[in-house]
Amino acid sequence: MSQTSLQNRAVDVTFRLLSQAFGPNGEDTLTLSGLRVHAEITQARFPTAESATVRIEGMTPDVMNRLSMAAPDSARQSASELILTTGDGAGGNTLVFQGGVTLAYVDYTTAPDVAFVAQAFSTVLPNAMPATPTGYRGAIPVSHVLKTIADKAGLTLRGQGVTAIVHDPYFHGSPGQQLGQCLETVPLCAGLGRGELSVWPTSAFANRTPLSPTILHSAPTPPMFVNPAQALSVSAETGLIGYPAWSAGGLALRMLFNPLVTFNSLIALHSRYQPAGWGQQNGPVPVGLWTVTQVHHTLQTQTPHGAWFTNVVAQASREPAL
Incomplete structure (x- = not known):
């Protein structure tokens, strides 16, 4: 705002x-x-x-x-x-x-x-937490395995369309080590913070045959539909500062601090200048959908002219062709 x-x-x-x-x-x-x-x-x-x-x-x-x-x-x-x-x-x-x-x-x-x-x-x-190993016989959804590991770490699991099945998984060490081993077995995108473990299927994983022998199969996963209504609006009216800039990661922008902008969240960028293929346009301001890959908050209190900013790096997110 x-x-x-x-x-x-x-x-x-x-x-x-x-x-x-x-x-x-x-x-x-x-x-x-x-x-x-x-x-x-x-x-x-x-x-x-x-x-x-x-x-x-x-x-x-x-x-x-x-x-x-x-x-x-x-x-x-x-x-x-x-x-x-x-x-x-x-x-x-x-x-x-x-x-x-x-x-x-x-x-x-x-x-x-x-x-x-x-x-x-x-x-x-x-x-740092000690934990018992996590293992199962036969085929089991990887989401169930991740839920077990998250519970051992005191985390809440937020699964986003993860459908992979693993066969005879066995992970040992701390909950963090077990999570790392699981993500090496099943290539997923994960975020860990603020008491939650969030996981999403990666596009590479959704569109290829798994290489690991531990993975029994993965249910066909169509490209995830990008719903603009779920995106967080980012514009000069909602806190965007200056213009977006090109970044090796896609696009970089600065805005007033907004805790709703988090890793892998979706933003709808309203700006006449949008790098990485969106280009400049005359007339109505274009809306670009971007998936956040990195967030950096800088917060200063009790300081004259102190910083209160959110810096974002994001990649273009487009709706799949129907």
Whole structure:
């Protein structure tokens, strides 16, 4: 949505310690609100998945020192969790990142403006959890296998037209390792973040004979119909900044922060200039359908002229010929 007036932008930062809890009463969750925050959040295809780097100013020294112990313990297979939320404009909160902490430290280089810095990835906790192997005898839908693995990682599975069947699958290791093994067996597109595992059939997988002997068969999968009504409208009126630009990945654009723009989401771009074959046109503004392949949110709070942007890389998405 286009923003024409001043707004109080805020990012709430929550840390969940899986060990070494806060306070004498054993609290293991700390939420920081109203502080100066600079967050960089990226979403891409698994195994890259989602990552965040956050810089926070205004914290007390004791809290910063305590959180500096949030780095993962590989010996114990544990990691702490970082959660970032923003207001949704209706009095609620929108989850924009959730992942395991890989780096946490106090940065004194900008003293007296001391900051706490943390880095996290959505794949850390699924890779750190111990899990029993996942195996089945005979033929079984890969969606069932993925649901089993997702449950072990505490994730909700969002399946999008996955119809492959696998024969005698067996995957071992952590839930993250099992997911990686499964996706090597059955070439699917996957996203992992914000408590969800989302999977889609890749166009290459839908149109070729599977090579892996583990795959028994795949039901014929026609090209997925692209419904423009399900696309998120992106235009100058809804937050598009400047014009789209050519990118090695297809198209790149910048817009005001919109948490609804996520990996593999569909956007309907309204712009007179659309690279990668859409071209310039006179008259009505053309609508181009694009599938998002990478998202990067830059959020700054309590900062004059602070960034509040979403950068997108997307590929052209066209309806199949009937």
